[in-house]
Amino acid sequence: MRCHGNPFSRRGFLAAGTLGTIGLSLPELLMRQATAEMKQYDFVEAKAKSVIHIFLPGGMAQQESFDPKPYSPLEYRGELKTIKTNTGEVFCESVPQLAKRADKFSIIRSMTHGEAAHERGTHNMFTGYKPSPALQYPSFGSVVSHELGPRNNLPPYICIPNVPTEYAGTGYLPSSYGAFALGSDPSQGNFKVRDLSLASGVDEERFARRKSALEVVNNQFTSAVQADNIEAMNTFYQRAYDMLNTPAAREAFDIEKEDAKLRDRYGRNTAGQRMLMARRLVEAGSRLVTMTYGSWDSHVNMTSSIRSQVPAFDVALSALLDDLSERGMLEETLVMVTTEFGRTPKLNKDAGRDHWPKVFSVLLAGGGIKGGTIYGASDSTAAEPEENPVSPEDLATTMYRLLGIVADKELMAPGGRPIEIVDGGKLIEPLMV
Structure with a gap:
């Protein structure tokens, strides 16, 4: 606006x-x-009710995942072979389960930006903005929280297991639009979400008395002191009370409620249980859930890194897409798999690949995205875009549109300066239903 x-x-x-x-x-x-x-403003109908943002920190190699180059020299294509998808396209052999489900998602093979440093690449992919020394921009989750608010007493923006980077924060928006972080990993046997159960010896009646007393103190204090962090704490306290008072909200975080066979389908590992938890949270009402998986900064022995990390990711993401589809949720849930940047076209002396922001791949599924589509292309060695380059601004604009958020709406930064949610992004219309 x-x-x-x-x-x-x-x-x-x-x-x-x-x-x-x-x-x-x-x-x-x-x-x-x-x-x-x-x-x-031309308000648009939302195609997606929620977003699951799966972020792969460190920079996943496009060549060893969704954009293999089987006809380039060995030092470019790497050791891994290719596999045909159920749509007739070609992926790396590292993702056989996803290859069987290529009709359920689309791949952008022409993502590009100019930031080769981890922090700056991460900033681009969490905010849709280039880093600026003058202003800290809000993350996707904080913007969605600001624009859409909570639903069903669930925090609108949740991170699994923790907020992965400072760039996943609120930026210039008030602190009350920050993420709720689980605080521990759902794949662990002793998993427990912090702050979601009453303290020992505190029953419901005592809890209600404490809440009433705290409200009196807070009202007196905030009437005398006005500060963003105070207002944020009041907001967070209220949301916490709402969750504690709503059994369905509390149960959304209880992964033990899931059928054991379904947990097995996802995989009893970090990738599987984080993705399953993400599905539980969007199903219960959260607007945007961000989760991270793996460490993809493979400067040494790329083949070994891929073989150790991708199988669990391949199985878990395939299970997530199947699960969402079976529950009738895929059409209203946008699944977005991103990373910081790609990897160099040529393997280095240590058989690894270095940072390469010029071109990389992103996966999108559900929530108004066509299935079975490859958008854009890299050149013969995955060195740069050859067709339809896509910027972080374009990706962010498309994501917001699918959620019914107008990307060029202006929000107020400190000092009353109006800042567009996204500056200059274009819709990736060929991918949109």
Whole structure:
């Protein structure tokens, strides 16, 4: 929503006073102004209710996953062979289960940006913005939390198991739009989400008394002190109470409620149980769940790294897509698999690949995305885009549109500076249903 003047400015209050003399009150004026501003935008119907963002830190190699180059020299293509998908395309042999389900998702083979450092690449892929020394931009999850708010008493933005990077934070938005982090890994036998159970010796009646007492203190304190972190804490306390008071919300975090056979299908490992937990949380009402898996910074022995990490990812993601489809959730859940950047076209002296932001691959499924599509292409050695380059801004704009969020809406940064949610991104329309 673009801002056209400040309704709380001196001129705005003078206008309110004038209009009040002919029967329009200040609340009515503000309501009409908000309505008029809303009408200036072409709001779109959301195709997706939720997003599962699977982030692969370190930079997954495009050649050893979704963009193999079987006809390039060995030092470029690597040791791994290829496999045909059920759509007739070719993936690396490392993802046989996903190859059988290629009709369920699309691959962008032409993602590109200019940041070869881990932190800067991560910033791009979590915010849709290039890093700036002047401003910290909010992550996808915080923007979604700000724009859509909570549902079913679940936090709108959740990270599994923890907030993976400072760039997954709120940026210039208030702290209340930050992520709720589980605090531990759902693949562990002693998994327990922090702060979701009443303290020992505290029953429901005592809990209610404590809540009432705290509200009295908070109301007195916040009336005297105004600060973002205080307001954020009040918001988080209220959300915590809502979760504790709602059995369905608490149960969403209890992975033991899942059928044992389904847990086995996902895999009793980090990839499998994190993806299963993500499905539970979006099913219960969370808007955007971010999870990380693996460490893909393979400067040494790429083949060994791929063979150790990809099988669990391949099985888990395949199970997630099947599970969402069987539950009738895939059409309304956007699954987005991203990474920091790609890897160098040529293997280095240690049989690994170094950082390469010029071209890499991203997977999208469900939530308004066509299945069985390859968008864009890299050149013969996966060195740069050959067709239809896609920027982080384009990816972010498309994700927001699928959620019904207008990507060029302006939010207010500190000092009253309007900043677009995404600056200059284009919709990837060929991928959209």
